[in-house]
Amino acid sequence: xxxxxxxxxxxxxxxxxxxxxxxxxxxxxxxxxxxxxxxxxxxxxxxxxxxxxxxxxxxxxxxxxxxxxxxxxxxxxxxxxxxxxxxxxxxxxxxxxxxxxxxxxxxxxx
Amino acid sequence: xxxxxxxxxxxxxxxxxxxxxxxxxxxxxxxxxxxxxxxxxxxxxxxxxxxxxxxxxxxxxxxxxxxxxxxxxxxxxxxxxxxxxxxxxxxxxxxxxxxxxxxxxxxxxxxxxxxxxxxxxxxxxxxxxxxxxxxxxxxxxxxxxxxxxxxx
Numbered sequence: 001x002x003x004x005x006x007x008x009x010x011x012x013x014x015x016x017x018x019x020x021x022x023x024x025x026x027x028x029x030x031x032x033x034x035x036x037x038x039x040x041x042x043x044x045x046x047x048x049x050x051x052x053x054x055x056x057x058x059x060x061x062x063x064x065x066x067x068x069x070x071x072x073x074x075x076x077x078x079x080x081x082x083x084x085x086x087x088x089x090x091x092x093x094x095x096x097x098x099x100x101x102x103x104x105x106x107x108x109x110x
Numbered sequence: 111x112x113x114x115x116x117x118x119x120x121x122x123x124x125x126x127x128x129x130x131x132x133x134x135x136x137x138x139x140x141x142x143x144x145x146x147x148x149x150x151x152x153x154x155x156x157x158x159x160x161x162x163x164x165x166x167x168x169x170x171x172x173x174x175x176x177x178x179x180x181x182x183x184x185x186x187x188x189x190x191x192x193x194x195x196x197x198x199x200x201x202x203x204x205x206x207x208x209x210x211x212x213x214x215x216x217x218x219x220x221x222x223x224x225x226x227x228x229x230x231x232x233x234x235x236x237x238x239x240x241x242x243x244x245x246x247x248x249x250x251x252x253x254x255x256x257x258x259x260x261x262x
Contacts, residue, residue, distance in 0.1 A: 019166075022174045023137040052163065054170040055236055059229035066227065083163035090239050091232055092221040 003028050005035065011042040011107055016050045020057035029060050033067065041073035044106050048079035058093060065097065074098075078106035115142050127153060129193040133173075135181040140173045143191055147202060150195045157262035164240040164259055165200065171233040172204040172255050180206025180253055190251070198261055203247070205254035 003024075004015045012035045020028065032043060045061070047053075053061075061077075068075045078100045080088060088094040100106035117129050127150040133139040148165045156165070173189060181187040184207075193202040218225050220232045237244050243258040 019141060019170075021137075021140060021170055022178070023140060052166040052170070054167055054174065055230070055232035056174065058232055062227060063229045081162075083159055086159070086163060087167065087236075090221075090236070092226060096226055 003031055005031055008044075008107060011044050011110060012040045013103070013107075014043065014045045016045060016047055018049070019051045019053070020060070021052070021054040022056040025057050025060040028057075029064060032064050036068060036071055036073065041068075041071065042110050043068055043073065043075045044078060044103070045075070046078050046103050046106075047081070047084055048103070050081075050084065053084065053087060058087075058091060062093070062096065074110060076100060076106040076109060078103050115139065115146065117146065126194060126196045129191065129195075132188045132190045135177045135183050135185060135187050135189060137174055137177055140170055140177070143173060144169050147191075147193045147195075147200075150193065151200055151261075154195050154197050154200075154261065156200070156259075160259060160262055168237045168240040168244075168257055168259075169202060169204075171237045172202075172257060175233060175255070176204050176206035176253075180208040182208060184208075190249075190254075199242075200259045200261075201256065203254050203256045205249040205252055207252040209253065 002017050004017065006013055014032065065075050076098050079102065080099060098109065100109055115131055115133060117131055129147055129150060133143060144166045147169060148161050151165050152161050176189040177183060181189065187207040190205040193200060217234055218231055220228065220235050225231060237257065241257040242260050245256050247254045247256050
């Protein structure tokens, strides 16, 4: 499980490869916060290569969303598979995040 | 981290698969335990969504509760896992060596507007939402959570 970060235009794109769970959530949080500190404002987290997410992974997404907003930035999520969609619907987090079906749509939505 | 994870019970046959193991109080072991048990569910032909969502998320929650809250990440304490899977259901027990956590305390609904932006408070909610039954049973050394999922 790992996270890769790259810049597409003005957007920082994070790919979550594998699981986002209690054992690695801090790594994701730190990577995004480092970019935020560098002055980046637009963030997209892409879940096309993600397995499952536990409650602490969801908690980190909520936390990052708040911190990015506080800095005047925006966060989008993209490419949730059916199981991840179900997870977001169960927790009603689909109402909290802006979620796009594809990376391209998410990038266009900024 | 898979070297330390060995199933104590070899598969007894095609009808029922049993996984029994213990792990140190370290969250890095969670993923391997989840893989082992969901593989058994796959062998027993559980529905894809159960293998990809219900089993891994609920089990991951139970394991992290036992490691972080039950055992307080004490390296001297272990987490004990026993899973029995057949073509009807998965019954998995996760036991710690501590006082467990306050399983029965009324917990706030994490889906209400006032709680939606909280970072925590979704673990037990997800276990209950993703399993058919979640209960606390008496364990020899500490607290045991038993979860049951009927095969779809």
